[in-house]
Amino acid sequence: MICILALIVFSVLGIFSATHREMAKEALDCVFRRITLRPCNTGFKEKIKSRLVARLLNRSVFMAKFFNRHYELVSWVFFVLMVASTFYVVKGGYNYYLYGSCNGLNQSGFCAFDPKGENNKVSEINPSCGLEVKSEKNVTLEGVDLLTLPTKNIGSKDTVVLIGCYSCDYTRKAYADIQKLVREKKTNYVFADFPVKEASNYSSELGYCVYKEYGERFWAFNDYLFTVDKVLIYQPDYVNKILENFNFDVNKVNACINDPETKQIISYQVNELKKTHLYGTPTVFINGKAFVGPKPYRVYKSTLNKFIIF
């Protein structure tokens, strides 16, 4: 059993070191002889066992004695542990490729491939707003009315919904990937601004009015809002200049923003978005499946691929 363990360990180490490459060869020979029901004649088993026992002997006679007597059993234990850990590593790799986290979709536990958890970070929504405490499994689009939100590519078989906020770092990180996904896959696309860092609903009202008055021209304006300074975006004077630059009628947009009907609609939108149980931005729904936090592009894309990678 120790030969199999050694073969795997030394094969990996052998990538970096010639000495371990030789040992891997010996281990391979030993494994081959064992599976062909012949004794391992390289002395490899003894070599490994003796070196391990000697190291233990320098620390604890009891441990060395135990290992020396039961090393076959200990080898089995390590083999089982290695199989289990290999399973979890493969599973983790699979999850990371598909969901951007080793632990599964939207799971924020430690992941060696993403040690800082960048793929799960969100701009958290204050629970005092009446939202539920963070729980990935509750996040859903079921029963949520999105009809009043900016939408494009209506009629596509796939639908992408991005709930984000203009001044949130993690939404900004995901935004470009979502645009690329929508462009490449030509999906139905719904954008919802959720004012995480804003006292009022000004930015949502602004987006709503531009979309209402200018339709498709909204999307270029929206792209631009994700590139401007995060502080200035909430200052009406600065926004007015942007509107002018886009050749929008500033008075008309501001009149719409101040219209009580707009306030009512935006309030309705926010309440509908809260029904998704979202706890942070960005939250992306692809065909109803929620992705919380900025995932790598391949995660979004593989959801829409027929097969995982294409």
Place this chain on the structure above:
Amino acid sequence: MNNKMNGKPVVYFDSACMSLKPKQVVEAMNEYYFEYPACAGRSSHKLGEMATRKVKEARQILARFINADEREIVFTRNTTEGINLLANSLGLKDGDLVLTTDKEHNSNLIPWQRLVEKKGIRHKIVRSNDDGTFSLEKYEELIKGAKIISMVHTSNLDGTTIPVEDVIRIAHENGALVILDAAQSAPHQRIDVKNLDVDFLVFSGHKMLGPTGTGVLYGKYALLEKLEPFLVGGNTVEYSTYNGHVMLKAPEKFEAGLQDYAGIIGLAEAVKYLQEIGFEKIKEHEYSLNRYITEEIKKHSKIKIIGPEDPALRSGIISFYIDGLDMHQIALMLDEMSNVMIRAGQHCVHSWFNDKNIKNSARASLYFYNTMKEAEMFINSLNKIMKII
């Protein structure tokens, strides 16, 4: 040896396999390569003459070392080559009898076994006494009609030395020639070939502080002259024509091709070093270490020492085993735990182990540069290992 490995000093107890080299030996070899790296015995330019002189000096030093004439010294690569040269040059025929001991290194066993197969010679083995010492009785029983007695002087298996004067005397009384494998004796004791009246003697340089790939074959000159050379070619003939050649005399006729001049010069330097220390001191020191180690090892009932219990009869060698245990494990553990380097295995004496049905042994082999402190380190580590066996 000042080197440390993994922060611990190295305890080198494998000198029966390979001795460490003094700085002087390495420097002498370097001197050849840096200052006169030319052909000896061929080129007449200054560098060539210098190399020729140094090699000649080396031959003289080696000759004095064993009290021989310089014409009787043939440089070889090692003991194995020396014995093979003799086995193939003595002109043995179908039915000729060769005697060896039961503890021969493969170097002094396989060449004769090959001749049994190829030429039909007879090969008989003189069994040792139960305590591993040489049995003169059994030897005398077998010697009748023997042509060659080829025996290990000091065994690399257990360190026992045969009663060489008696062996040679009895051989000569019975008209047999004697070849002595002195690979393990030349580094540890004074050998006087004239006094012993031995016919041939072979030894290696690498076990006696010399470079690897160097060895010596001594032969009485009259006998060397009668021998057919084993390898021929460059440096072995006076001249040649398209139809024939005239061979040189011994020792040149046995030294075919370009020799390892640096090695030969290094070997001479090693001999000078050994002579300066003196074999009496070497023997005394090795005995004191062997006595201490033997006494300590005997405290473990599971350990069996191969050969006589008395360390005085085992040169600098302590070969031991534990029933049912692969002794490689012991050697590996000593190496891993405390850099104590001993050898485990059958020490090229497979025949003895197979006959006795013993798997292998661990062998600590000492030399004058080992210290009592090192012996204590070896014993301390071995004691620790024995706690888990």
